[in-house]
Amino acid sequence: MRLLLVRPPARNTIETEVPKAVEAENTSYPPLALLALATWLRAHTTHHVSILDAQLDELDPAEITRRIQDYGADVVGITTFTVQLVDVMQTVRAARAASCTKHVVLGGPHCNDFPALASGLSGVSAVVRGEGQRPLAALLDAWEAGQEPLDIPGVITGPDQPMPEHAVLSNDLDDYPIPDRTLVDYRRYTGLLGTGGLFTTVVTSRGCPHQCTFCNTPRLKFHSASPAHICDELEACIALDIRDIYFVDDTFNVTNKRVHALCDEILRRGLQLTWTVRMRVNGVDRPLIEKMKAAGCTRIQFGVEQGTDAGLERLRKGVTIDEIERAFAMCRQLGVGTVAYFMIGTPTESTRLDVLRTIRYAIRLQPDFVMFNILTPFPGTKLFDEGVEEGVLQLEPWLAFMGDPRADFRAQVWDQHFTRDELRDLLALAYRSFYWRPRFVMGQLRQLRDPRDLLRKAKAGLRLLTDR
Numbered sequence: 001m002r003l004l005l006v007r008p009p010a011r012n013t014i015e016t017e018v019p020k021a022v023e024a025e026n027t028s029y030p031p032l033a034l035l036a037l038a039t040w041l042r043a044h045t046t047h048h049v050s051i052l053d054a055q056l057d058e059l060d061p062a063e064i065t066r067r068i069q070d071y072g073a074d075v076v077g078i079t080t081f082t083v084q085l086v087d088v089m090q091t092v093r094a095a096r097a098a099s100c101t102k103h104v105v106l107g108g109p110h111c112n113d114f115p116a117l118a119s120g121l122s123g124v125s126a127v128v129r130g131e132g133q134r135p136l137a138a139l140l141d142a143w144e145a146g147q148e149p150l151d152i153p154g155v156i157t158g159p160d161q162p163m164p165e166h167a168v169l170s171n172d173l174d175d176y177p178i179p180d181r182t183l184v185d186y187r188r189y190t191g192l193l194g195t196g197g198l199f200t201t202v203v204t205s206r207g208c209p210h211q212c213t214f215c216n217t218p219r220l221k222f223h224s225a226s227p228a229h230i231c232d233e234l235e236a237c238i239a240l241d242i243r244d245i246y247f248v249d250d251t252f253n254v255t256n257k258r259v260h261a262l263c264d265e266i267l268r269r270g271l272q273l274t275w276t277v278r279m280r281v282n283g284v285d286r287p288l289i290e291k292m293k294a295a296g297c298t299r300i301q302f303g304v305e306q307g308t309d310a311g312l313e314r315l316r317k318g319v320t321i322d323e324i325e326r327a328f329a330m331c332r333q334l335g336v337g338t339v340a341y342f343m344i345g346t347p348t349e350s351t352r353l354d355v356l357r358t359i360r361y362a363i364r365l366q367p368d369f370v371m372f373n374i375l376t377p378f379p380g381t382k383l384f385d386e387g388v389e390e391g392v393l394q395l396e397p398w399l400a401f402m403g404d405p406r407a408d409f410r411a412q413v414w415d416q417h418f419t420r421d422e423l424r425d426l427l428a429l430a431y432r433s434f435y436w437r438p439r440f441v442m443g444q445l446r447q448l449r450d451p452r453d454l455l456r457k458a459k460a461g462l463r464l465l466t467d468r
């Protein structure tokens with residue numbers, strides 16, 4: 001069979017209070033999950049598999065139909081994020097408008113969280129939960145043989161079908177082949193804060209043992225690929241001249257031992273690349289940061305979220321203000337760049353002064369960059385359940401949206417203490433307070449190595465300040 005895996009455009013992403021520049025950052029990454037899926041299916045089945053990244057060029061539905069028709073897809077598989085459901089449904093309709101399409105399959109985070117709702121969407125033949133490699137292979141085999149795809153682990157073929165108890169998840173990440181990045185136009189993907197060279201994302205682990213209540217990362221048991229497997233992937237990137245890497249693991253430093261082992265392998269092989277990573281502040285110490293720097297780490301992104309211990313406790317972040325300050329000071333001393341992520345409009349921020357404390361704390365930490373978001377609790381998170389219990393949030397609008405996605409849907413913020421407009425004003429104030437400081441501007445100018453750096457940073461800064 002001919003399978004076309006489609007990343008839908010991000011034209012109608014639901015209105016949350018995440019700054020557009022941050023959203024745009026996420027949509028400029030390569031479609032790594034689809035690459036992993038396509039690479040495995042090509043290696044293990046005889047089906048023809050290709051990828052259409054409709055997000056990269058923001059294709060309209062008519063163009064998506066044309067591309068599906070040109071490819072002659074029997075089956076169209078679509079990545080599904082909850083915030084993109086409107087675009088997903090437009091893509092489903094575009095797939096159905098192509099005369100070749102016999103089946104449409106959805107997979108991705110929304111299908112993991114809300115499989116029954118996803119399988120009830122009009123035009124959808126089946127939904128895959130968890131890792132799609134083996135379930136998709138079994139689905140394609142069944143359809144090719146003209147059989148009903150019943151009882152395939154991880155597959156739901158309709159809202160009335162029994163739900164598979166578990167999504168299919170491998171515990172051996174080395175079992176999967178290295179994603180073939182040449183299946184898309186890999187030269188066109190960029191990182192907002194990247195070096196300007198060819199860029200890609202890499203995932204080295206799955207799961208997170210922490211319990212932050214606002215986070216919808218599935219609480220899966222932590223598994224990591226081996227340092228050898230990860231470095232094989234890095235070598236494959238270098239062979240394509242991609243030397244700017246963003247490790248997008250949910251939490252890179254679940255243990256320091258794992259990070260040391262990976263850095264040792266990068267150093268042993270002499271891999272010449274620079275990388276950015278997302279980490280927690282717990283466990284950050286001098287030997288770790290020194291080793292990471294030696295292995296090419298140039299910047300660490302820390303989810304700080306709040307500027308008070310009370311705020312951190314309410315979100316069950318599991319870190320303290322002191323630990324955060326130590327981690328940022330350590331990185332500064334050792335010359336590793338930092339990005340601090342903060343949220344405003346959280347349950348503990350009941351006055352303007354509370355939010356100002358978070359902003360002042362962000363400045364005191366002296367990160368190289370800061371990203372502020374307005375907290376938007378998502379269904380499936382502990383915080384959302386707490387909001388419903390406390391009468392602050394409602395589930396019904398979300399259920400209506402997930403059953404019939406509409407472009408005018410707006411995700412509710414935690415509006416117990418501030419209106420949405422007040423939060424937006426505070427968000428603008430937070431960005432201005434951090435980025436419009438002479439000290440910040442002078443610091444950035446001093447660090448410039450190349451005029452293209454100035455252009456890139458000015459562009460990133462402008463987007464953060466204006467695109468909301």
Ligand code: SF4
Nearest residue numbers: 208210212215217250
């Ligand atoms: S926010 Fe980060 S550390 Fe917390 S649960 Fe989510 S992935 Fe884990």
